[in-house]
Amino acid sequence: MRCAVMGDPIAHSLSPALHHAGYAELGLDWRYDALRVGEDELTDAVAGLGPEWRGLSLTMPLKRRALLLTRAVSDRARLAGAANTLLLEDGVVVLADNTDLPGAVAAVRERYDGPVTTGTVLGGGATAASTGLALCELGATSVRLLARAPERAAATAAAIAAHPSGPHVEVLPLTGGTVVGEVVVSTVPAAAQDAGLVARCADTAVVFEALYEPWPTPLAASVGADRVLVGGLDLLVHQAVLQFEMFTGRPGPLEAMRAAGVRELGSRRPG
Incomplete structure (x- = not known):
């Protein structure tokens, strides 16, 4: 086979x-x-x-x-x-x-058993949709998308908003948008993770970096022992x-x- x-x-x-x-x-x-x-x-x-x-x-x-x-x-x-x-x-x-959606849920729960009430997803493509929905499966009632091109993230926002739990979804520019919630998921390239973006993610309990190569990304490298890192692998x-x-x-x-x-x-x- x-x-x-x-x-x-x-x-x-x-x-x-x-x-x-x-x-x-x-x-x-x-x-x-x-x-x-x-x-x-x-x-x-x-x-x-x-x-x-x-x-x-x-x-x-x-x-x-x-x-x-x-x-x-x-x-x-x-x-x-x-x-x-x-x-x-x-x-x-x-x-x-x-399988990205249930896989993302399992990946987070393997490393973090705390609450998820709100989350931020960096990016607006297909992986952002799956991981955003995974946040809803984990309990998030509000999801914020920070997209490099917010006008192209409409389909992703609509997909997350259609989750049976009826989450609130908003789309903001990646540049300058505030990161909120217990979990931040990054689906953007490592090159897009400048120092300002990394700093805006510093208060989240969980960083979920969807990339596995190159590794570590700037965002993954910023996670200390007091926070949880979920990787692309x-x-x-x-x-x-x-x-x-x-x-x-x-x-x-x-x-x-x-x-x-x-x-x-x-x-x-x-x-």
Whole structure:
């Protein structure tokens, strides 16, 4: 059986290392590849897959386009307006799902058991929508988006506002916007994390940095022992475990997959 992660760029992805570690742990003779596929190429790329294909993980910029590939869309993917997971049978897509949302919830709860009443998300794309919804799942009744281009964050704001809990959602510019709440989630590039932004995040109990490379980002590096840091690898592993279970029908070996991610990242860093 075959699976893959698709996106552009894709060479940096840790997903092959994680899934192959899971296969090895459970003795599965499966293959998982990284395929460079652009947004306009997704439909044809998926249509060309054979019956041996069981699942696809999707990253930028494919998560919203993926919803157009099937009428079978999970509630959480429909709510987020994005799918990072496609389940296939005989090479045909039978479900579009979103494991980023529950993966983000699990990643936070693994490291922080305190209250979440309000949160801030830096960014306005598909990952911002999933993590913003995750804040709502964790109890937030108000979510603030700080976006580099607020006018392009309308779809993300609408997705979060549609959560069944009916949260209050507002969108402000990333530059100068105040960070509020117990948790701040960053989905913006490391290059956008200037000293002013890092300083505005200093009062949150939890910093959730969705990136895992480069690491540490300026925001992640600012977190001391008195605060909680949730990293992009935490998110990646928890959502990958859920994908693994969907694709194989077997429980995902969390610690084996996490260890593979740590090893792979370590091999890429100097020293």
